[in-house]
Amino acid sequence: MSRSVRALRLKLSRHAGFQTYAGSRQYRSTFAPITVLEALEAISERNPELNAFASHITPAEANASESSEGPLMDWPIAVKANIATARSSVTSCASRALYAYTSPFQATVVDSLERAGAAVVGKTNMDEFGMGSKNKFSIYGSALNPHTPALVAKQDGMTELDRHTPGGSSGGSAAAVAAGMCRAALGSDTGGSVRLPAAWCGVVGFKPTFGRISRHGLVAYGSSLDTVGIMARDVADVQSVFDIVAVPDPLDMTCMTSSLRARIKALASSRPWITQAHGPNRSESAPLAEIRVGIPEEYWVNELSEPALESWRAGASRLAALGCEVVSVSLPHTPSALPAYYALAWAEASSNLARYDGIRYGRRSDIRPDTRNLQNASQKYANTRGEGFGAEVQRRILLGTYVMSSAASEHYFTPSQKIRRLIQEEFDNVFALPNALSATQPLALSASRPLGVDVLLFPTATGAAPRLSDQEDSRVANYVNDVMTVPASLAGIPAISIPAGHADGMPLGLQLAAQYGDDDLLLCVARHL
């Protein structure tokens, strides 16, 4: 069946009022759907300027490929360059070390998407191995933010560095969604790498609970924090993709089993104070009645810009108008999250990236040391890794190696693990729903409403997207971008960034976070925001 016939049938079925495909909810997007061919057209038009894709398919390839029928039929989807795709494209992680690497297997997420009918239109630009928040550290060069006003962009003497960053590390995916070059995109979120670029590009970026989506095929950066994330123009599209990819996977032992998923579902639907979160009959005037929203004080940091604060206030008012009860909560360990996050992420990075030695695959240094001497043989590693990794990756590997060394481990690694535990406990304390992981026996939830909140609301970033040239000399400032996003990563809880206002024409994002496993409620609230 050709793609155009299928597209036609899809349109007909919409007209005929077919709301759902078997086994999946269908959410109504507020945007007109983008077909594969439309996306490819947009790519050929806009990608040369925006540099969002590292590689993409041609219309001829799209027509030739046989995709299956399913709920995502004719959905053009972009996949970050650190997620393994078996066909057509390199899985380079935007690194020289894996410049021409093609994977012999495909990530479970990509398999699920293709089975559901979606077409992978290309691999997106990113910060090398996911390390960065501006999409600047890439062998492909920076991706650019589609929201830079066209007039400004064409000014005389404007260099690329004067353009705005799409954010990172999933900058290419966010830019691709924002510029209509795909209907949805996969990214990866270790400490905010999906949510931050989504906010800066004005799209929705969802980091589900750790373990909701299989990591098999996602090239590891910080394995205990890495989450596959979803970006789209609205929550409905995000949810359509999420329903397809959030399934158990025996190939990833840290992916939630079906019994854990069932336990979470039972726990979430048994809370007596929310009677109709997913029901069709929510009141039109107050669709989020019964939901209590927490505003965490500690996110009101010095670095927070006035427009970001304003959009936070506006978001809180909007939720209140939708029927939510908005309360102030305290998460006192938030300031410790950033240093703890970096110690853990770098330590895991130095471990996960140890395999790129050029021996079995990937780029190998041409310098041939004399291997008769063992000292020289290990020089081969040093040459290969020194040439293969960019400056930021090398910096994080070195710091991570130090953090884990026997001399420093007890001062950095161990305390960071403790802080992580404290932050998890802190979130458990503010949420009304108990954590399914710590709840060992079936909970007898009291009929009366417990003290905690259902979701938290706070900004995704301290401000709008900076220009690529900004803060050039301050690495620490780059890391501070992550201050709003890393606590949810450390706790493994779901968080979603939603477009919320502008500052000087550049988009801002607001973040909602919920208890471990409470992804459905989070998406439900996000849909209304």
Add this chain to the structure above:
Amino acid sequence: MRLLWSVRESARHCAGYKFTTNLLLHKRYYKPWGATIGLELHVQLAAAHKLFSAASAKWDDPPNTNVDFVDAGLPGSMPRLNPECVSLAARAILCLNGQVQPRSSFDRKHYFYSDQPLGYQITQQRHPIGRGGFIELGQADGLDYTKRVRIHQLQLEQDTAKSIHGVYPGYILTDLNRAGVALVEIVSEPDMETAPEAVHFVRKMQSLLRHTGVSSCNMEDGSLRCDVNVSVYRGSEDRLSGTRCELKNLNSLKTIRGAIEAEVSRQVELLSNGQRVKQETRGYDAHSGKTVLARSKEAAPDYRYMPEPDLPALHISEDWIKQIRSSLPELPEATLSRMTRQYGLLPEDVATMLGEPGCISFFEHAARGRDPKRVAAWITSEIFGQLSYRAQRLSDSTLTVQQFAGLLDALASNSITSTQAKTLLIEFMDGDKRAAEELIQAHGWKVMSDTRQLQTLVTQLLNEHPREAAEYKAGHKRRLNFFVAKIMAATKGQARPQD
């Protein structure tokens, strides 16, 4: 003062006279020096698949044929724990009288080497699957006293790839077949005091782990590897006070013994000369009979242990442990006491049979309704002789217990001679699939029970050899052997010498 003198004196003995070394190492001769010895054994599990992948664990297949994505460390690949390996590790700790831990977890141990595709080894540093337990050494094991060696812990971990040096000059070749094969590392407490104790400990470990099907435990092919920690102390000091050295790459029982003896001598000599023992890793040079420096403490790599984030903690239920325990075969210790009691066998014979996998059940089948001592004697001398001649395991031999039983019956009813029985055994082990009776018939063997025929033959022989007959009569009793041999030759072994 006096103590000092005796210390010096004994050290001089040790250093000066090579032959005293062995004596010195025997427990009784240790004073005033003592040695403290602990072992680390790496045992390859007899699992069909690797610890974290679905690839076959046959590491001796053609190079790089049994490699899954995770074994080659491909980007995006993830480890998946193989339950078979967990149950073999549980069997191992249970047969060592230890406890399976209800919760264990995995760690990464980092170092760069071409045999380490991930850049780290997945092991169990902090929370191993097994703790506690012991091995009891005694007479049946070849010690003339009893000794209990405690087990500290047992952990699951990955094997490395194989590095092949020297095939292509300037290149190190890598075979990933072994990368990720399941090992357990068994760490003993430093309870041993002599080299023979260490050797007997290893031997007993081999027999236990083979018996329970955990591992083939061969040092020759590397399915058992052994590192030894040795320190010495003066008689009056605490036995754990010495600085220990680790001896690595000891690949036979003989090497273990030689290396420990050499290392104890070296440390005693150093201390006697007022020098210090430095903590280091050493190897053993069998030619010079000395240990040699491999790596000083300063050069030891920092392994940067880290919890393995790709694997959740391993939870093992009480029910599952019970199930594993009930599936364990009778342990050698129990078999030994039962067999000596039930069949009246010598402990040495039972111990010998215990060393051969499958041999006990082979014996018990054959001994049903037969003289157990005779069965055991046949197994331990004739069958084991043939097995070692053929460098074969009983389980790989074509000999069936039915054939062996038929042979024993024919022998017991005097229908064949023991010479014929031995021929029969060789034919069975060469692959003849016929039953004993059938093969006897095919040979046309039957014992010459017609004594008159034998009488005629003897008379004939006496007449043919009058000189030898006269000598026998004159008291040369050994001349009888001459005639027996002649008769056996004439009858092609069908006569029974007793007649």
